[in-house]
Amino acid sequence: MDFIIEAVIKAVKDLYQTDIDANAVNLQETRKEFDGQVTVVTFPFTKVSRKGPEQTGTEIGEYLKANVQEIASFNVIKGFLNISIADSYWLAQLNNTILTDDFAVAKPNGKKVMVEYSSPNTNKPLHLGHIRNNLLGFSLSEILAAAGYDVVKANLVNDRGIHICKSMLAWQQFGNGETPQSSGLKGDHLAGKYYVWFDKAYKQQITELIEEGQTEEEAKKNAPLIKQAQEMLQKWEAGDDEVISLWKTMNGWVYEGFAETYKALGVSFDKYYYESDTYLLGKDIVEEGLQKGVFFKKEDGSVWIDLTEDGLDQKLVLRADGTSVYITQDLGTAQLKFNDYHMDESIYVVGNEQDYHFKVLFLILDKLGKSWAKGLYHLSYGMVDLPSGKMKSREGTVVDADDLMADMYDTAKEQTDAAGKVEGLSEEEKNTLYHTIGMGALKYFLLKVDPKKRLLFDPNESVDFQGHTGPFIQYTHARIKSVLAKAGYAGVISTTVNELDGVERDLIVNLTKFPGTIAEAAKSHSPALIANYIYEVAKNYNKFYHEKSISQAETEELKKFRMQLSAATANVIKRGMKLLGIAVPERM
Structure with missing residues (x-):
């Protein structure tokens, strides 16, 4: 609303003979209980007007209404000047901005940013916590790209260390040559199976040693399995051919498994870094x-x-x-990443249990005089719980990502069929729809919450077609597409509507906020802003849909206008959901 800021600056100049800059003009969104779309806070101007905030607001309001054609009316509530902008302005926004191909498409800003996310361990499959990590990282990357950044999506794979050797050793001792092909298990699940086996066998050995008279601490150090795992790690670091060969084989299984999960989850990467290549850096x-x-x-x-x-x-x-210790490696890897890409900002998507580690890492790099250290940022996110409780990977009770996605498909199928939203669809179309709704429900539920907050994921709640959910938004998009098809909409057409109803105006006002929401989400590193914005757009549209007929509009011009408004809304919903990595169906 630059024109309002400029007009207020001129009003203060002409009314009170005082120059102010743009920073002195505080614009806010008008509260829903008052008329208007934009509110000017008048308290800062009372010093120069030498009048109370209400009188000052009234004088500025009268000046704006008399001198700015886009301003239709105003009202003053205490020290707040609420401005109603003319319908002609909002109609021009719809026709000349919102409906154009470059709406909310930011120009390149010349800045490069790396987003590092996922960072899996190759001793187990991805779990629910990884899902939130991947969705946050991918969505933030999409948002930053939409805001004009050149984005590099990176994945640092933790493919070495004692935990990897535990899976390898257990497979050696208990596996009998089992492979993904012979077992029918995905490679990452197979590695995870033996990680759990190691832990169970290790605990049994500890119990036996304690019974023989050792303390628990002594037993943990002296158990044969842990000693063998440590020996295997030493051999790996020494380049032992047999150990390296097994390591490459099992990691290869895991990478194939990860690739399937990433594809199903809809995330991707531009660059992979491997701890086996970086652990000596620093x-x-x-x-x-x-x-x-x-x-x-x-x-x-x-x-x-x-x-x-x-x-x-x-x-x-x-x-x-x-x-080396972890911080040694991270220092070196940070330098390597900067040498590779010379990015202006480097974002680490890592759970909040690592908050202290990243404070230390960033501070050390700054003290070392690294010019790029100021651009380092830790996107710290909270853990995800299920109603059944917290996950524990070593005990084999982890909420597996593949299993959860399969459950979401089943939940989506059950609720979609019950809602009668699959009539006339082929089996292939139904399966695609179930996957789209299931993944939309999962992704939206995890992304609508501020990343810093811990959340409780309820699969059934996430697929509610009437709630604050992905499927509600997906259904709204499908509804719009159905309405437009029935009305015979064939693309952008000119209209001569001059007046707006309240629900029409509210919807246009909300659509104009899309570019600013993208910019703010990029600045605050929060996909939740996009998620909640798109939900508000969907709610606005459903209110409009229930109150205003399109096919039965009073005039042909009004019908054309409402089709335009519907098409613009569908486009914003589709693009906004895409920033979250969520697909929207054309019909359901």
């Missing part, structure tokens, strides 16, 4: 930090950084034996 940065005096060495040879003055603690960055 030692040069440690040496650099020592030379700069950022790090210090203790008597045992270990290297640390003292962050106590920053409200944190001392942090180990290199062990006394010269081996």
Whole structure:
């Protein structure tokens, strides 16, 4: 609303002989209980008007109505000037902006951003927590691209370490040569099966050692399985041919399994990094930090950084034996990513249990003088629970991503059939619809909540066609397409409607907010803003649909206008849902 800001600046100049800048004009959306679409806060102008806020608001309102043709009327409530903008302005917005091909298409801003998400371990399949991670990362990438950024979607795969060796060792000892082909299991599920087996066998050994007189701590260290896993890790790091061969084989199974899950989930990546390639990185940065005096060495040879003055603690960055810790690797990988892409911003999509780690990582890079450290951002998200409780992967009670997606398909099928929304569809069309609705329900439910908040995912609630859900929005889109088909809509047409009803105006006003919502979602790294905006658009449209007939409109011009408005709404819903990674059906 730049024209209102400019008009208020001119009003203050002419009325009170005072120059103000744009920052002094505070515009807000008018509260629903008052008439108007835009509210000007008048309190800041009372100093120059030397009058009360209501009189000041009235004077500015009268000036604007007399001098700005787009302003139809105003009202003042205490210190708030509520402005009603003329229908001609909103109609022009619909015809000249909202209905154009480049509506809400941001021009490239010249900035590059990397979004790193997923980051799976190759010892188990993806689970519900990974689903939220992947959906947040992919959706944020889509939003940033829509806001004009050049986006790189990256995945750092955790493919080495003691946890990977546990799956490998268990397969060696208990697998009898089992493969994905022989078992019928996806490769990631097969690896996860043996990770669980290792844990069960390891616990049994601990129990036996405790019964023999060892303490629990001693038993955990002395159990044969953990010693064998540690030995296997040492062999891997030494490049032992047999261990490396097994590692490559099992990881290959897992990658094939991940690829299936990613495809079903509808996410993708531009660049893969692997911990097996990056775990030794960072030692040069440690040496650099020592030379700069950022790090210090203790008597045992270990290297640390003292962050106590920053409200944190001392942090180990290199062990006394010269081996890396997680922060060492992350320092090196951060440098590698910047060397590869020279991005302006690097976003890490990682759960909030790693908040402290990323505070330390970013602070160290800043203290090392890395110019790009200011562009590092941790998109910290809360965990996802199911009504049955928290997930525990080592105990084999993890909520598997593939199983959950299959359950969502079944839930969508059951509720869609019950609602009678599949009449006239072929079996193939029905299956596609069930998948579209099931995935839409899952994705929308996880993305509509602010990323920082923990959430409870209820599959049945997520597929409610009447609730704050993805299927409600999908059904609204299908409804619009059906209405347009019945009305014979064939594309953009000119209309000469001059006046708007309240529900029509409200819908247009809401559609104009799409570009600003994209920009704000990109700025705040929150797909929830898009999700909730599209829900409001869908609600607006359903109110319009129930109150105003399209095919039975009073005049042909009014029918054309309402078709245009419906088509514009369908386009915004489709594009907004696409930013969430959600497809919308043409019919249901």
